[in-house]
Amino acid sequence: MVGSSSAAGGNKSKLADEEFTPVGMRVLLIDESTTCLKIITKLLLNCGYKVTPKTAAQNAVEELRNNPWSYDMVLTELHAPAGIDGFNLLQYAGTDMDLPVVVFSADDDKRTVLKCVNSGACDYLVKPLRHEELKNIWQHVYRRKLRNGRRAAAAGNSSKGEIKKRSTWPKELHERFVSVVLQLGVDTGLAN
């Protein structure tokens, strides 16, 4: 549980604090290595999160498409030589769906980190992942909720935690928009 002391935002953020808990946060986890997937899944479960592990980013994109409201965040390995890799997933989940995406990799090259952050990643973690790092990733979900709550309040919308697109488009239209974007983005003959 968080005790934030935000000045502006007042009542709205206090309400968010009381309602928000990291336990049960739903994470979509992607890593091509089944070894890493098993270890990271266990680490996440130990933090109290719910985990859906996937070995291929392509499956993750389909999963998100079919269940757009089932996840609070995406945690993905950056590199996947076969199929869609982390950068493409970042575009879809992060930008189109406005889900917090945390990227991890064994690669600690500054340029890679920059590229990820510029592509919309909330955070970049270096493998091997540790309990100490994972126990705090809920902050990205919380931050997102806070930001959306403030935006909704500013727009005079009473519903909390809805992404900006949703406050102007009905859900069905949004989903159709997203699937068209996916169609254009994904069907580029990527080998799998």
Added chain:
Amino acid sequence: MKKSLFDQASILFSGLFFLSTGYLDEQFCQVEDLQDEASPNFVEEVVTLFFKDSGRLMSNIEQALEKYPRDFNRWDAYMQQLKGSCSSIGASRMKNECMSFRDSCGQGNVEGCMRSFQKVKREHAVLRQKLESYFQLLRQAGSAGAATRPVM
């Protein structure tokens, strides 16, 4: 999650067995630390997955070395995956050889790649042997104390 006395003891034991020789590093302890009452065979399961994973990756590399000559980008990409799996269980000697391989790729050095790959294979085989012995010892010690282990 509670940890049995046995699990605690085996963490100490692996320190002597592996860490001092450098085959495995601290990360292996982190993996052992995840073994608990909810996942009583976690370490062995992870190690089994690792050898399955790495076996597959190494045969991909072997094929690529033959089928795609001088395709350093491809070779490097495969080796990066193998390196990732190695670091996840703390296989430090094997990981170091993976890194030499990647260095050779960066330099466009085919000979260097071939030599490093042989070393990777050797480290892989040695590690498998050591871990098999390790689990065997644990099993022997475990069956001695089996009556006292918590029932799932």
